[in-house]
Amino acid sequence: MKLSTLIAATATAIGLALSGPVANAQTKVNVGYTAAGDFLPVFVAKEKGYFDKRGLDVTLTRIALASTVPAALMANSVQIGTGTGSGLLQAAEGGLDLVAVSGAARQKRDNPTVSVLARKEAKISSPADFKGKKVGVPGLNSVIDVVFRKWLKDKGVAVESVTLVEAPFPQMNDLLRGGTLDAVTVLEPFRGKILADGNGVKVADYFTDVKDGMIFGFWIATRTWAEANPAAVKAFREASNEAIAYIKANPDDAKTIEAKYLGVKFPGFSSFDVEIKPADLAAYAAIGKDLGLLRKDVDAARLIAK
Secondary structure, eight states: OOHHHHHHHHHHHHHHHHHHHHHHHOEEEEEEEOSOGGGHHHHHHHHTTTTGGGTEEEEEEEOSOGGGHHHHHHTTSOSEEEEOHHHHHHHHHTTOOEEEEEEOEEEBTTBOOEEEEEOGGGOOOSGGGGTTOEEEESSTTSHHHHHHHHHHHHTTOOGGGSEEEEOOHHHHHHHHHTTSOSEEEEETTHHHHHHHHTSOEEEEOHHHHHOTTEEOSEEEEEHHHHHHOHHHHHHHHHHHHHHHHHHHHOHHHHHHHHHHHHSSOOSSOOEEOOOOOHHHHHHHHHHHHHTTOOOSOOOGGGGBOO
16 A cells, blocks of 8 residues: 555554544434523533533523423424423323423522512512502413412412403513513512512512422423433533523623623522422422312332433
């Protein structure tokens, strides 16, 4: 063999050795996210290359309505999407085989991001005062609605005595100001805007009243995809954890990244947590059964990807 041919062959072999495994290791993942600060670690992981170095080629796709995420997953237009406890359980009961692949954030008593606010004229200062009132929720059977209903029941207030009205977050401020609604269940940054404008006062951080440390937003996928891609699930979690550490060390840059993906810098940071346990979903299952939203018993452990 000629020297030039040998050199060319050797170079080709070396090139394949160096580039082949890296290319093969890259798993393309379209991640569908909704506009919430809970999902900041994934934005940071994308921007800082934490997914890339673990073999994930991640595309981030913004989804306007959280309720459409399960359908997008089943159609494989996204492989990972945002989810909630009530949403995952209702989807499972409806026959959609979805699983949680990673936690995102929790509602903690020392850092709540969801509250029920009331206009001053409604004179609501206790759970009993909600009787006969109109309360805006971002969607019937959404996690914010479901936990609010649980809170009312735990406080001895009949849920049917309160009128729950679907209201988009961006409209809640105006609906309170105009007197269309007496109260709203709202998260940041809309909560902060309502309070700053003086159109509402805080009545309760009701999530943490129901259970401190409840998992709030998290990430879900189809069971088929998760079981076929265990390395990708592991890498997604690891990259998210690295991003959380970066956020803590570089809050200003993290806020810049947040604004890039969400169009706004949320006040403070959510209580990020990648770990999700069967007990987290079992809590939502108990709430669903208590409110009559779920008919079947749930094996919470089966709803978390290994």
